Amino acid sequence: MTTLALARTPERGTLVRAVCVREWREALGNRLLVAMTLLPPVVILAAGIGAVAAAAANPPSDRDVQAMYAAAPAVAGLDPKEAIQGFIATYFLILFMLIPTVVPLTMAIFSVIGEKAARTLEPLLATPVGVGELLLAKSLASTIPSVIVTWIAYAIYLLSVSAIGSQAAVRAVTAPRWILAIVVMVPLLTMLSVNLGILISTRVNDVRVAQQIGGLVVVPVVGLGIAQVTGRVILDNDAFLQFTVILIAVDIAVFIVARLAFQRENILARWR
């Protein structure tokens, strides 16, 4: 008697959906992970709204105004109270770029190290699914919630600044280049963070160690923020375009390296 297996390689969409749903269920069942995922956007959002509200309520000192004009010559000539709100609103938009670097990292690390620790990778790899597709599905499972969280945080920030801030502040948060940054650069930064997280997780068995190493991904974003505040970098349209192109290139490179590390045989025989 000849018997035939029922199995076949699943459609990519079906696979991605199944992996995402499973990982999200797993994540939602882990309170620590949920807290670590939501804490950064909540803190940045609260600080940003609070800072704009404080600037709206209190007139800036002469020293603050001079520092602002030095850092952002473009606002010279505007009403200082108006301008400083715009300046603060813009500064916190840069901090919003930290969310996609921090939030998905934890989830991506748990997604691989968690499976390593639970020894669930071997049965997963024994299915007809390709490792490239599995890596993509895992990447998306971490990327999608992070992008959504960042976009929701931005939407709340936008509404709040519109309600309490000056015209300059509203213009700052609705500037086309920042909307483009949120729409385009946030997913790119998230993908970078996720694939770095996966890459690090292939070599490390401890979530905390992986997070410490992965935390370095925020350094360029923080550096960019400092450079902007000190007036060393002006984030105009050209700068955004350049950063976007660089990010795309780095994203592709990191995904390729992660894909090379995420090989069936490496995972089973060499990952410890």
Added chain:
Amino acid sequence: MNTVIRTEKLTKRFGSLAAVDGLDLEVREGEVFGFLGPNGAGKTTTLRLLCALIGATSGTAEVAGFRLGRQDSEIRAAVGILTEQPGLYERQSAWENLVFFATLYGLDGPRAARQAEHFLRLMGLWDRRLEAVATFSRGMKQKMAIARAALHEPRILFLDEPTTGLDPDAAKTVREFIVALRGQGRTVFLCTHNLDEADRLCDRIAFFRQSVIRIDTPDHLRAELYGRSTEIRLMPTPRAEDLVRVQSVVGVREAHLENGSIIVSAADPLRTNPLLVRALVDGGAQIAYVIERKVHLEDVYLSIVEGRAKLPADLETSGKVP
């Protein structure tokens, strides 16, 4: 009978270490094939090779009609594997675990649900399907892992230590499941250290250490190593003429007295034993019982794999000859 696994000089090296070295193997469709060897012999590596989880260093293999290294995805779709560790998603329910894996094996929604229900009922876990796997006992997790391996009804099921850590009841369920799979014409490739289990379940056995040392049926291995002997217990004790009578029966190779019994070695005990009984009864002997002297597979294993043969006098007796 079709061959479902065929390997030729299959070799897997990790650096200078040959985990599998020139493996030549043929496994037939519908048989339970035992794969026995000591720890570190390369059994798990062989399983991973045959399930297309890792690539071979050299040699060739065909699994379920697909070529290893060229049709790996097809091989993985055609086989199921129970790994050493259950490897289940502990925070998720039994139902969620099985439906997830059914989806990865390409089963559509209704089919995945049907298969998950079928195997949860078969393993006696249906009533606890909505509970997190973390709350399950070791035995329940093992049954879940077996259900997951068989979910897509593979042609070949690779089972690595399927009953380790199970209580007798759970172990019985698993053994019955293996027998049922054979009844469906599926092939079971069984790695185990439980030699009694291998003896009971396997049609053929391979003794393995980096490569195959011997392959045969358990009975042939016993017969070849130790012959097939019968113990005849007489009341009150055997007389000298009883031994002479036994030695004169056609088909008897050798007979001797041992601890109040006559031990008879014959080429074909099923044919010879009735003649022995008749000869002894005709001679006025009182027969208490006649039993086959069965060598434990453990002794065969130790003899072949470890090179430690046991003396016939040490062998235990079990199983009645019809």
